[in-house]
Amino acid sequence: MEETVFLAHIAEDGREQTVDEHERGTAELCERFAAQFGAEEHAKLEAMRHDDGKNTHGFQKRLRGGPAVDHSTAGAFECFKVNAVHEAICIAGHHGGLPDVGNGQTDTADDGTFCGRMKKAMNGGIEEPRGMDRPITAPQRPNFNGDRFYESVWIRMLYSCLVDADYLDTESFMSGGKAMREEYDDMATLLAYFEKHIAPWADPQGELNKKRWEILSACLAAGEGPRGIYTLSAPTGSGKTTASLAFALKHAVKHSMQRIIYVIPYTSIIDQNAKVFRGILHDKNVLEHHSGIVFDKEDKNFDSADYKSALAAENWDAPVVVTTAVQFFESFYANRSSKCRKLHNITNSVIIFDEAQMMPSENLLPCVAAISTLCAHFNSTAVLCTATQPVVDDYIAKYAPNIAIKEICPEVGRTYEQFKRVTFEQAGELDDEALAARLGGHEQVLCIVNSRKAAQAVFNKLPKEGRFHLSTLMYPEHRQKTIDIIRQRLTDGEVCRVVSTSLIEAGVDIDFPTVYREMAGLDSILQAAGRCNREGKRNREESMVTVFTGEHRAPRMLKMNISAANSAMRGEEDIDSPEVVRKYFNTYRAYLSDGTDKARVVEAFEKDTVYCSTMPFKKVAEKFRIIDQNTRTVYIPLGKGVESIVRLRNGEKSRKLFREAGRYGVTIYENQFKTLYYSGCIEMIDDENAVLINTDIYDEKMGLRIEESSDINFII
Numbered sequence: 238m239e240e241t242v243f244l245a246h247i248a249e250d251g252r253e254q255t256v257d258e259h260e261r262g263t264a265e266l267c268e269r270f271a272a273q274f275g276a277e278e279h280a281k282l283e284a285m286r287h288d289d290g291k292n293t294h295g296f297q298k299r300l301r302g303g304p305a306v307d308h309s310t311a312g313a314f315e316c317f318k319v320n321a322v323h324e325a326i327c328i329a330g331h332h333g334g335l336p337d338v339g340n341g342q343t344d345t346a347d348d349g350t351f352c353g354r355m356k357k358a359m360n361g362g363i364e365e366p367r368g369m370d371r372p373i374t375a376p377q378r379p380n381f382n383g384d385r386f387y388e389s390v391w392i393r394m395l396y397s398c399l400v401d402a403d404y405l406d407t408e409s410f411m412s413g414g415k416a417m418r419e420e421y422d423d424m425a426t427l428l429a430y431f432e433k434h435i436a437p438w439a440d441p442q443g444e445l446n447k448k449r450w451e452i453l454s455a456c457l458a459a460g461e462g463p464r465g466i467y468t469l470s471a472p473t474g475s476g477k478t479t480a481s482l483a484f485a486l487k488h489a490v491k492h493s494m495q496r497i498i499y500v501i502p503y504t505s506i507i508d509q510n511a512k513v514f515r516g517i518l519h520d521k522n523v524l525e526h527h528s529g530i531v532f533d534k535e536d537k538n539f540d541s542a543d544y545k546s547a548l549a550a551e552n553w554d555a556p557v558v559v560t561t562a563v564q565f566f567e568s569f570y571a572n573r574s575s576k577c578r579k580l581h582n583i584t585n586s587v588i589i590f591d592e593a594q595m596m597p598s599e600n601l602l603p604c605v606a607a608i609s610t611l612c613a614h615f616n617s618t619a620v621l622c623t624a625t626q627p628v629v630d631d632y633i634a635k636y637a638p639n640i641a642i643k644e645i646c647p648e649v650g651r652t653y654e655q656f657k658r659v660t661f662e663q664a665g666e667l668d669d670e671a672l673a674a675r676l677g678g679h680e681q682v683l684c685i686v687n688s689r690k691a692a693q694a695v696f697n698k699l700p701k702e703g704r705f706h707l708s709t710l711m712y713p714e715h716r717q718k719t720i721d722i723i724r725q726r727l728t729d730g731e732v733c734r735v736v737s738t739s740l741i742e743a744g745v746d747i748d749f750p751t752v753y754r755e756m757a758g759l760d761s762i763l764q765a766a767g768r769c770n771r772e773g774k775r776n777r778e779e780s781m782v783t784v785f786t787g788e789h790r791a792p793r794m795l796k797m798n799i800s801a802a803n804s805a806m807r808g809e810e811d812i813d814s815p816e817v818v819r820k821y822f823n824t825y826r827a828y829l830s831d832g833t834d835k836a837r838v839v840e841a842f843e844k845d846t847v848y849c850s851t852m853p854f855k856k857v858a859e860k861f862r863i864i865d866q867n868t869r870t871v872y873i874p875l876g877k878g879v880e881s882i883v884r885l886r887n888g889e890k891s892r893k894l895f896r897e898a899g900r901y902g903v904t905i906y907e908n909q910f911k912t913l914y915y916s917g918c919i920e921m922i923d924d925e926n927a928v929l930i931n932t933d934i935y936d937e938k939m940g941l942r943i944e945e946s947s948d949i950n951f952i953i
Contacts, residue, residue, distance in 0.1 A: 243292040243367070246410055247300055254410045256291045260284060262409070266402035271395065273495065273585040274615045278376035280398045283324040286312040286373065287331050287399060292366040309333065311366050313351075314358035321375035326351050326852070327396040331403060335396055335572040335854035340845070350850065386636065389842040389852055390610045393569075397580035401552045404578060419521055419545040421556045424494070427518050428486040434517045435483070445773045448655050449476040452646060456480040459645040460487025466612050466633060469622040469645045470815065472656035473767025478510060478591070481622045482517070484645060485587040488618055498588045499559045502595035506743060510591070511559040521545075524555035527564050553579040562596065562604075563863045569607050570838060572858035584615040592743055593621035594760045597863055598797075598825075601833040605629045609636035620645070624767070625760040626815075628822035649815055658770040659752075659780045661812055668788040673698035675783075676753065681726075681733045684753040685765045689738055691755070691789040693939055696736040703732030709740055711940035712873045714900040720745065741768065748772055750780060755787045758798030759805055759821040763813050801825035836860035869910040870902040870926045871919055873935055877901075885922050902926075909943050 245259035264284035271280030290296060290308030299306050313329035316322070329351050330336050339350025346357035357363065381388040422430075441450040452475050459467065460483065469484070471477045485497040499514075501507050504527050511525040524546060549555045565583075568576045588611065590596070596604045611617040613636065621627070633642060646652055667675065669691075676682050677700050686692050689708045696706040705723055707716060724747060726733040733749075739757070741747065742764035748771035754762050762784055770780035784806075791799055805821035806812045826833075834840065838861050841847040848856040874882040878901030885898055905913075910927070913919045918934060919927040929935060934942045 243297060244300055245288055245291050246407060248411050248413070250413070252410075252413070256288050259406060259410070260286070260288055262406040263287065263399075263402045266405055267398045270398040270402060270581045273581065274391075274394060276379075276391070276395055276398075279321075279324055279395055280402075282316065282321060282373065282376060283327050283395065283399050284402055285371065286315050286324070287328045287403065288312065289315055289366045290363070293364040294367075295364050307363060310354050310358055310363050314355060314363070315366075315373060316375070317355050317358075319373045319375045321373065323378070323392050323395060324375075325355075326392055327399050329354055330396060330572070330854070331400055331574060334574060334858070335393070335577070337848070337850040337855045338852040339850050352851075385852075386606060386839055386842045387610055387614055389854075390607070391614070392852065393577065393854075394581050394584060394615065396574075397577050397582075400574040401578040401581060404551070404574075418548055419555070421522050421554075422519070424486065424489045424556065427522060427556060428490050430518050431482065431486050435479070445474075448652070449480075452476060452652070453480045453483055455647045456484035456645055457487050459643070460484045461491055462488070462643065464488075464492055464612070464616060464618045465640045465643060466609070466637060467618065467620045467643050467645050468626055469620055470626050470649050471622075471624065471646045472653050472813075473624045473764060474658075474771050474773075475624075475652070475656055477622055477624075478513060481589050481591070481620055482514065484620060485589055489587050492618075494585050494587055494616075494618070496553070496555065496582065496586045497557045498553070498565070498583060498586055499557070499591060500562055500565045500588060501559065501591045502562050503592075503740075503743060504561055506745075507559060507561060514557055514559060518557060522555065523557045523559060524549045524553065525559045526550045526553070527561040551575070551578060553582045562590075566600070566604055566607065566863050567861065570603065570857055570861040572854040583611065584617060587618050587620070589620045589622055591622050593623045594625045594627045594822075595743075596627065598829055598833060599835040600838075600861070600863060601627075601629070601829070602632060603834055603836075603838040603861065605632040606636045606839050609633045609640070612640055613637035623760075625763055625818045626822070628819060628826055653813065653815060657813070658773050658775075658777055659766050659782045660778055661766070661782050661784065661810075663806075664783050664785040666788075667785045669694050669698055672753070672785065672787065676734055676736075679734065679751050681730075681749055682751045682753065683735045683737065683741070683747075683749040683765075683768055684755075685737050685739060685741060685768075686755045686787060686789075687739070687757055687791055687795055688789060691787055692736050692738050694789070695787075696939070699734050699736065703734055705733065705735045706938055706940075707735060707737035707741055708940060709738065710903055710905075710943070712875075712878070712901045712903050714876065714878065715873075715940065716740075720747065723747065739764075746771070748774075750775055751783075752781075753783045753785060756784060756791075756799050757795055757802065758825070759802040759812065759818060761798070762802065763818070766813065797825060797828045801828055836862075867907045868904050869907065870899075870904050871910070871913065871941065872898050872902045872922075872926065872928045873932070873941070874928060875901065875932060875935065882928055885926075886920070886928055903941050905941070905943065912943060 243256045244253050245256045246254040264281050267280040267284035268277045271277050290311030295306040296308050309329055309332055313325040316325035316328060326338060336351045339348060339352035341352045344350050344352040346353060346360050346362055438450060441447045452471050469477060469481055489497055501510060507527055511523060515523045568579060571577055608619045612619050673695055676684055689710055692706060692708050696704060705719055707719060723733055723735055739761060742761060747768050749769055752765055752769040754765040766782045769782050801821055801824040804824045805817055809817050837847050838857050841853050841857055845851050872882045881894055881897040884894055918929060918931040920930050921927050936942050
């Protein structure tokens with residue numbers, strides 16, 4: 238008997254949704270999403286045909302427990318036949334991920350590329366949909382003017398609209414319309430919250446606060462400006478975080494933009510920034526999303542707020558999203574539907590790139606190309622926010638040729654002069670003994686070095702009274718407690734000598750009278766200087782920042798930075814001037830030459846020859862990584878972390894639990910993880926994470942002592 242009604246879904250309670258109902262519901266959402274970048278007709282078409290393959294006997298059997306079937310290719314083929322190729326690509330990948338488009342001449346029906354799948358359909362390799370009486374008219378293609386990278390991003394955005402709309406319509410049906418998504422405040426309300434928060438600052442006391450208010454006011458005024466690309470070049474300690482939020486809120490209200498996205502380089506400072514935003518804008522309006530937070534909708538212990546956050550993390554529909562550069566850019570170049578569904582929600586948004594100089598050099602081109610294209614073609618505004626602006630004008634000019642970069646901070650040179658609070662000196666080479674002797678001559682001093690090994694070596698040579706060590710081998714709660722003790726000793730005038738890796742340079746509000754910085758990139762040196770005389774309470778001439786070359790070999794990844802910094806600083810007294818900073822980045826870029834796109838991501842979309850495929854979405858997703866080295870987490874069962882880690886070992890999983898346990902986790906590289914594993918010091922709790930079972934190798938001063946684990950006898 239011929240079926241007359243084809244179903245898309247059957248709910249647990251027996252309710253049925255037809256394919257026609259699902260495609261129309263998806264189309265309504267998809268069309269609305271794509272309106273943010275003017276692609277409504279394309280979105281409606283792809284949504285109205287995306288599940289045509291469910292109009293088959295094979296899929297109807299699948300719904301009732303039969304074997305899996307390919308239901309994506311049929312709708313893609315229907316669009317392909319009328320030359321709606323972009324829509325066809327999106328439909329083909331709406332479950333399995335955006336495919337490589339491939340080569341129409343050489344790909345065969347057995348290939349998994351888009352071209353291969355279309356040949357398979359032409360050869361009768363899929364079941365033909367039944368009851369199809371809706372004609373297809375292909376919308377006019379956008380004019381990409383030969384910009385194939387822009388075309389690739391446009392396909393991504395169209396794909397994102399489809400997969401998110403598909404998920405949401407399915408979610409609504411399966412829940413009976415009871416999906417617990419948050420109802421957020423609008424941007425005008427958020428701006429009102431912010432204005433109320435800063436109202437007491439309008440009459441600033443003290444010179445430093447007056448300068449900060451001047452920058453904040455400039456950001457509010459600039460928020461009225463046109464969409465585009467802005468820089469906020471403000472010195473360390475000038476209040477950039479709050480000032481950039483001022484710009485973003487004002488700008489979003491002015492242009493009816495849908496959200497604000499903060500992209501931050503470190504997970505170590507994301508918590509405190511998100512906390513600041515939540516304090517101003519209310520908890521429900523701020524989504525914090527990064528690798529340190531695990532969302533599991535199936536968790537039975539989720540409260541309502543956690544469940545809503547888990548849903549928001551899937552598609553970033555919150556008005557303020559705080560995330561990492563890893564999450565942002567790896568999602569941008571992903572091909573899986575679960576990662577891509579959020580992408581359409583970064584269109585028509587204000588995107589703040591905090592500490593913009595930290596964009597990874599080996600991926601600088603794809604990062605800047607993404608930013609530029611979002612602003613040039615998808616109605617977004619980007620702000621590069623940093624004390625040391627990277628030189629990326631040429632890349633922006635290539636991918637956003639009609640956008641002029643605008644600086645927000647008034648009179649950058651004068652502002653930097655006003656915020657000068659330190660004097661620099663260069664001490665040349667200092668071995669560990671000489672460095673420790675100099676540090677021991679100060680009652681209160683911070684020394685920042687380039688490696689964990691150097692930090693431990695110098696720390697061990699310091700006088701024991703008031704010495705402290707900071708590194709990422711300490712779990713966050715341990716590190717934070719140590720920083721709290723350091724702050725208190727500084728306030729109380731007690732002896733306080735600290736040796737740290739670079740983790741203290743950004744986002745840690747701490748104020749030393751004297752700072753030593755091992756030779757590094759100029760941006761790192763100036764970040765370190767931001768920890769000296771931070772509040773401007775001391776004389777500039779007496780607030781010394783000493784730059785030195787240590788005895789330990791510089792990490793390979795820093796060698797070009799150090800060379801560029803030496804070149805830029807040579808013969809300069811004011812090494813923190815905007816001119817010297819620009820000279821440094823120009824020199825550094827010259828050293829990089831063509832090394833700013835390690836995986837050849839941008840070229841792969843511009844030229845078919847890179848991966849022997851047109852639009853190689855799948856291959857690029859596999860190749861592109863912001864962090865090249867694999868890392869794993871080891872949880873340390875000490876202090877208040879014992880209870881939550883025991884629960885993890887017992888198999889319990891929830892966002893709240895992972896967040897609690899994360900305060901006691903140390904992230905290490907794969908080779909270090911293997912050392913601990915094969916020495917019997919850790920026990921696996923899942924494929925990526927482990928618990929330290931030999932707590933003797935965790936030192937209360939130094940943190941995890943990995944080198945000690947290698948001395949333990951073990952049998953494999």
